Amino acid sequence: MAKSNKSMIHWLRWPIHYRITIFVLLIILVFGELISLVEPKEFPTIFDGIWWAVVTVSTVGFGDYVPKTYLGKGIAMIMILAGASFVTAYFATISAAAIKRQNSYAEGAVPFKGNNHVVLIGWNEKANEMIESLHSVKPYKQIVLIDETLKESPLIENVHFIKGNPSNDQTLLKANILEADAAIITADQHKNEQEADMNSIIVLLTLKGMNPNLYCVIEILTELQTKNADRAGADEIIKSYKLTSHFIMSSYLAKNGLSKFYSELNPASGNLFKVLPVTENLIGKTFKEASHELLEKESILIGIKRGEETKVNPPLSYEIRPLDTLIIFTH
Template sequence: MAKSNNTIIHWFRWPLPYRITLIVLLIILVFGEIISIVEPNEFPTTFDGIWWALVTVSTVGFGDYVPRTYLGKGIGIIMILVGASFVTAYFATISAAAIKRQNSYVAGDVAFTGKNHVVIIGWNAKANEMIESLHLVKPHKQIVLIDDSLKGAPLIENVHFVRGNPSIDQTLQKANIIAADAAIITADQHKNEHDADMNSILVLLTLKGVNPNLYCVIEILTEQQANNASRAGADEIIKSYKLTSHFMMSSYLAKNGLSQIYSELNPANGNLFQVLPVADKLVGKTFKDASHELLESESILIGIKREEDTKLNPPLSYKISAQDSLIVFTH
């Protein structure tokens, strides 16, 4: 009795579509075998009987095989009464499962199973712009968007939406953060600057706790929290308060439509900032000589990064060492 109960429990643990599919297949096979035995002249082989059972319960009814005897017709009636209900239930279950899956996807409840994807934290105009740029630069790159304010997924190609608090492990696990390539944390537009930075740093700590090797870019709105973001393990800190103020002041000083030039800095337009290691042939050369050589490959040398010190447009006589990195503007 215990073994029988275990079998029943195991059966009911199967997903409903699997159970209905198995029952339908069993009905087709059993009645196909029975009809081939009862009417061997009309159904010479078991396969002919199975074909008739399948066509009959699916309500297609080609009429190429038809039982002739009363017993055969009675078997057909029983099969229709039993089988048609299960076939209807089968298609209804499949349809309901598909609709439920779609609704779960839109609601952000479906876990992402891909790898080497980019995770963007927070939905706002900046996130939308980043997604559009990444689609142009890397059209096949998968993106996972995590946000707890959206009611439904923004239906954008190659963007998988996960609804939830990004400072909770379960949310990050649904985004498959272990297999992610990088994470970009945008400031929460619904909070004041201080609270937004504190929330971003909390998310950063959670990300690094789950995946210490994850490359993390974080947006910081206040000077006071920049050091805390660094201590929390940020690989790159975008101080938007500085970037915005510098761009605005430069536009004011230029007074000649400088803001239109900023759009060309978008990677989607084919122009990229890159930090590259120094090639052996450039070691010991001046900034001027290195600039001339890089121009041959359509790259503009704009600065040198030496450890934590960054120099943009250094003196032309500046000597480049093997430990330096080159900051270039390239296609």
């Protein structure tokens, strides 16, 4: 009956630098104790023998302890031949492991272990701008970038790159999607508008399927897919086709450099929009009265959100109710 090779398989599964480390330690301990037994005058204690073994196999060779007998020198020769090769292999494997780890990180193969992070789907100029904005507002917020077109990480501080298909469960598990704070899905710039929207919705369904409580923001390029994104569970739908067209038309109608104003809407500039629940002192007051109070706090009241209805710049007499939320522009 053949013997089980379970122990050998278990041993071989260990990383090679762990196994070499064990061999080196065994050589040092065994030969350190052996030399202290063979030459007790030159090596009074076992620790002296171990010290000699360490400096010898590491090729440092201080010369403070030296074997005098032929037997001691023979033991030293065997240890040098056996130990030096393992020590060299040890440092070589440590270096190789470090380089492999670095390459794996750059290639997006290393799983993310943190939590409360933002998962950003898709790499493009918009994604780059969002990362810069988020770093300005929340400099320590971790971002996990998922993209299957990038060859290597963009190497941005606090950004962990995962290479892979974002609609694949394994890719999302590498991004630790179960402990993420939110996910932002940008439209795939390598596809046409319809295909990009369908791809984004599939990613959204995968995200919500794995983590139903995850706050998801999705960019949609066509009106046709807006309802599907809503059905898929998007918490926020950004209709970039509308935003862009509105900004362009506003710039045309104003004809006075509105693009400079739009750049100030970037959170990185220090100004940002907030949606806040109404406070007790504002309940029952008009839009005009609430605007004056918030203006004293360096906040501009833009509009009122009431259920599914949003009123931007409502009439001055518009009364604020208990369940309303305020849309403000602040810094």
